[in-house]
Amino acid sequence: MVDLSVDLGFLKLKNPVLAASGTFGYGLEFKPFYDLELLGGFVVKGLYLKPREGNRPPRLVETPSGLINSIGLQGIGVEAFCREILPELAGLKTAVIVNVCGEEEDEYARVAEYLGRHRGIAALELNISCPNVREGGRCPAQSPEATHRTVKKVKQVTSLPLITKLSPNVTDITAVALAAEEAGTEAISLINTLLAMAIDLETRRPKLGNVLGGLSGPAIKPIALRMVFQVARAVKVPVIGMGGIFSAEDALEFMMAGAAAVQVGTANFVDPDACLKIIRGLETWAEKHGIKKISEVTGSLQL
């Protein structure tokens, strides 16, 4: 029997596999496919204070081994979430993590504060890295200073553990990670999507209603893995890796590179039971390699 549990310090997970925000709905969408309690946890879709309409369609384009999305964080807002959805999730024996959004720095704090008053939330994930809601795809996670300020503000208003989610659209990902760590984040997750574009030759217009979008899926895995490797060597807090994870083997690469846990995003669309398959695959791999505790894999890369 392999021990799949991982301890992030502020949070114990029964296994290192979390479903990524924006790809797992509010969790309930996946109930027809498997028992959510089998997951290490899941991160619900990003929430603002108010309901959001989201971006103009088309919102998706497929690209070679990848997917560009420009959803623009359509959602019901934190109040409706706490009223209508959270009660259904709160009893689950798995880590429910809420992805926190904000138009400006203060909104992040207000959403976090609101959520902090409710039960059933294991941690907050601070989404300062969505490329789909600001002009030109900009986001706070592109600046160490803005990252530091936002994390700090949120830490002041909630005692829930905080995972700060970084953007890959930066020159030096470690600088941003260190800023988040300094400001007191309990963990770092990365990567969000890469700012991208596609053009329709017939109409000569962008394929996405919002012009730019975020690239995810297997195409970005090599970039994500590099960034997780760099960040894990730079910070002391646990790192949660993601970007194109479609198999247990992919997840293991991220763990070897230094991730304590992983998130699975786009794969959930292709195979609704992707997380489950990955958890089982981790177990099989560990058994085959005589590994007793999966957490031993974290950072085991040899240079």
Add this chain to the structure above:
Amino acid sequence: MVDLSVDLGFLKLKNPVLAASGTFGYGLEFKPFYDLELLGGFVVKGLYLKPREGNRPPRLVETPSGLINSIGLQGIGVEAFCREILPELAGLKTAVIVNVCGEEEDEYARVAEYLGRHRGIAALELNISCPNVREGGRCPAQSPEATHRTVKKVKQVTSLPLITKLSPNVTDITAVALAAEEAGTEAISLINTLLAMAIDLETRRPKLGNVLGGLSGPAIKPIALRMVFQVARAVKVPVIGMGGIFSAEDALEFMMAGAAAVQVGTANFVDPDACLKIIRGLETWAEKHGIKKISEVTGSLQL
């Protein structure tokens, strides 16, 4: 008959398709496949002052719809190039562009100066964006200041037109492009490869001898296209777009986004006659769409 020629101001090309540096050898490798004079031009592999051994193998890893390389600019050096190769290229009726490298800023200038004393070179492409030769994948094109300084130094020692090649591993690609423009570059080319990594689960070691490498191919096209779009709107000098171009349709997307010409890289490995196919595809597409001059496509994207 479609007019495929494009005028970059400092250089007229018979068509907008150039073979990209590092993927076309010194040009001669492609002679068995077609007449090099059919090309708009080609960029030879990056050259330093001295011969270079390159990085430790393995140097290549395939990833979903992509390729990571860590060649490390193995090459014969600028002297041997001018002595042994250039005479064979100089007579060709196509634009021969030389990719200029340097360990530090002064070396770029010395390589450029040396090349400036030879005939048969249409332009220099300043490779300040290779992720495979410095610690942690860093390069001058990650800083507007270093970019400005390097371009300026090179401009002082040569009258050959200069194309500055940018790195995608930055927060704000337009800032770097503007710095290069300010320092006097005649054109901007982008993107070089994205810093990436892959891990071998069995050995628990990086798959590349050099640990990190640069990702190219269709996987990165959506990111490259976005950056070309951003840069073309920011600068006045012509932009040469590349990153995952495998078909005439891909090339057209880059042109609509603002590229005056394109470069074809990794595709040359898969189909040695990729550039030729793309040139023919451009012609067919233009005919079908009643376009008389291909250069009309540049920047024709509607928002």
Add this chain to the structure above:
Amino acid sequence: MVIDRQARLVEVESWGDYFLFTLDSPEIASQARPGQFLMIRVSETTQPLLRRPISLHNAEGNRLQIFFQVAGEGTRLLSLKKTGQFLDLLGPLGKGFNVRPEFREREIFCVGGGRGIAPLYYLGRELRAAGAQPVIFYGGRSEGDLPLRYRLETAGFEVLVSTDDGSAGFPGFVTSLVEEELKKRRPAFLYACGPDPMMEKLAETCRREKLPAEFSLESIMGCGFGACWGCVKKIRRDGQEKYLKVCQDGPVFSLEEIVWQEREHG
């Protein structure tokens, strides 16, 4: 809603670019309703990455049928599957057509353009079972684009065909054929599935004629089961216009709910 990774392809019929697959998938077949769809895995590699949405053309006993046209790489790969191979299906998905008791003994127009004909066979069967009289309109560019004509006719449906080039049936758009028929008879309801221009024209006609209708919409889909918010269209519901999910709240919407947007990109 289930994942069936072992749906055996038992029969393939094809006409040029058009394919009719018969699949063994007891669990999905037992839950299916007309207007619902499947998400089908077309490749074992990461390219193309996503499943492809394809309507249920029919479900009977343990069997499903789909009818599709090769539109790009994904449907091309699907078309290469051979009898005996297994397909990986997710379904049935979405809300289907609503067949109402008051349709009994009334004529119901079912209008399909091109591949949009796919769900109307199943719908026609359901209408007939409910005692209604389906009239199937089938429009295509040319005679070769009407491969299901014979199948629909032999199933005993009244089938009216049109071709843009006049090579078969009514010469002109299927929407004009519907207009012509409306001069002659008054159906109780209209169902439609087809390309955007056809749908917009039909919407106009229905509004003018005050003919209640349901339209099956297409949209690029990330997941097909409500998890990605990628497939939305603007819908008027409960007095508000909002982006609803085509995969979950649709693909069938009632005509008056649909907000026809200025032409979307792409």
Add this chain to the structure above:
Amino acid sequence: MVIDRQARLVEVESWGDYFLFTLDSPEIASQARPGQFLMIRVSETTQPLLRRPISLHNAEGNRLQIFFQVAGEGTRLLSLKKTGQFLDLLGPLGKGFNVRPEFREREIFCVGGGRGIAPLYYLGRELRAAGAQPVIFYGGRSEGDLPLRYRLETAGFEVLVSTDDGSAGFPGFVTSLVEEELKKRRPAFLYACGPDPMMEKLAETCRREKLPAEFSLESIMGCGFGACWGCVKKIRRDGQEKYLKVCQDGPVFSLEEIVWQEREHG
């Protein structure tokens, strides 16, 4: 060196994971030499992206043969090709084995491990044509890994087989079998192709026995024709150690040129 996008697959033989393809490719066949290889397109999508290097197993008249083992996604896709389909080949590539006049009437050892046997059939034919006496050593993990044994024997070659598990022929590594034979006879030359551990062991033996040899090396290849510098190995030539291209300067190198590196990653 040509691109042949219309190489028709005329025959497929297979044994478990191992495949022997016969292809119609007159132009490549007419230029080919033993030890050279092809770069084969395995997918029409971008995944897998690169062509795959596969040795020439044989060339005769208009026909080429390749022999390969499924190692991953690329070779798996290749193995799915059916008779009558067309393959997209680039070749012949690289420098082949050097067969010298002085081999005439001498015994020549040709050592292949696993899929490394692939080029030795063609080499054996060439050696025989040059009047030499090839002795083919064929090692595999188990009897099932020696699918070409019968083919080599019926071609009239002297074939010595070994299996790691002793299920056929000499029990043990093929390198030990070579050692055993060297106690009995003295060949003029040795050629080898196989997995790294086999090659390193053989290199030791050859050096000790002062037996001249050529080894065919493998490497991950970007292009196969010298354009990417991706396939290099450290080679001692003209008094210097440098990274030479396996695709262009190899894949065959003479033993004394090869610099055995501490085990590479990956």
